[in-house]
Amino acid sequence: MVLFRTLCVVMVIGAVFYPTASFGADAKALLSEANTLFRNADKDFMSGKMDSAWEAVQKAKEAISAAKEADPSNSQVTSLEKRIDQLADKIEKRRGGPSPAGTSEKPQPRAEAPQRLPATASRYLMEADRALKRAEELLGPDRDKQDPGRLPARLREALDPAEKNINKLLEEFPDFKDHPDVTPKVERLEAARKELKALEEAASASKEAAEADTARKEAESGEWLKKLRPFVAAKSSMDDAPYYDPEKEMLSYAGFDIGAEELAKRHRIHAEAAAALQEYRNAGVKEPLELLAETAGEIGSRLGKFNAALDGLGRIALNEARQQLDWGREFMAENLSKAERGEDFIILSRDVLVGIQSRLDQAAVFLKKDDQELAGARSDYDALDRDGAVLREKRAEKILMLPEKYSGDGGEEIRSTA
Incomplete structure (x- = not known):
């Protein structure tokens, strides 16, 4: 008796759980079938095959309803059902009438949905939107980081595809000019055009100001x-x-x-x-x-x-004069001392003085008039010349013989002095 009861329990458990697994598998298959039918219906709708699309969408409804019955809690089933219903509404509106006779399902009253754009119009709109986004990026927060002189041209380049695609859409599909997907793009295009106009006017004014400024600079x-x-x-x-x-x-x-x-x-x-x-x-x-x-x-x-070249040449001549001046002062100091002691001495040759004077004059050609070294050298030259005159006078006093009989160094000078 116990064994019989155990077998009964096992049979009941099997009756409860095994059918559920089967329903789950059926729901998955039905969901896949409904999805395939939905895609076929959408493809036919985009191609303008309304009757074929309507037939496919009705079959998709049947498949998704069966899937929902098999697995009511499946979120994928719920999502696809919603998309199928939306497509059915679009197809019905495009076909311009209710479902054919013989269709048992009665459409539920819904808010009127906008007519779907043709595939070509959608493509134009997509291209226009892409171009508008590029233009709006240029006009965004980073606008100040861009070269204001180049920004109008870059914006015009970005807007050009948007204008072309929207113009094509309006020319080829004039009935869709007020479509809720179209009007926002047109408004964005107009806003971008206004920005472009303002930028071009500002750039033009800036260019004119720059040209005027350049003309002033050039003058x-x-x-x-x-x-x-x-x-x-x-x-x-x-x-x-x-x-x-x-x-x-x-x-x-x-x-x-x-x-x-x-x-x-x-x-x-x-x-x-x-x-x-x-x-x-x-x-x-x-x-x-x-x-x-x-x-x-x-x-x-x-x-x-x-000036550097002149200074260099002047220093060369001045240094040569300075060397001769230093030698001349040593010569004078030695011979003036001898003359004071009554010893024989030698007078400074006029040729030495002439050579020093020549070098100083040459240095003056290259150096500035207020050059301090040159002024110091001239002062030293004057002192040397005065000392030379003193030494010549002492020589004249020392000579006792007749001037015309003296034949030593400085004879002519001595005779003229005598």
């Missing part, structure tokens, strides 16, 4: 170029042809091999260039053209080179 710099460029204009440059003047060309080389006349000419040109450059600097031109700034820099560079 101001042009006047200074006429004054300064001839000093550094290159004879071989076509661009420098309007400025070249051989009488103003700064030749910054200076050497002992240059004649006095040529050196004086170079002195004059560099002095004129220095004065013109100082005048330009005093004028305070704030925004010179590149050529003017380059010209001013070149003049300053050549002045520096010329």
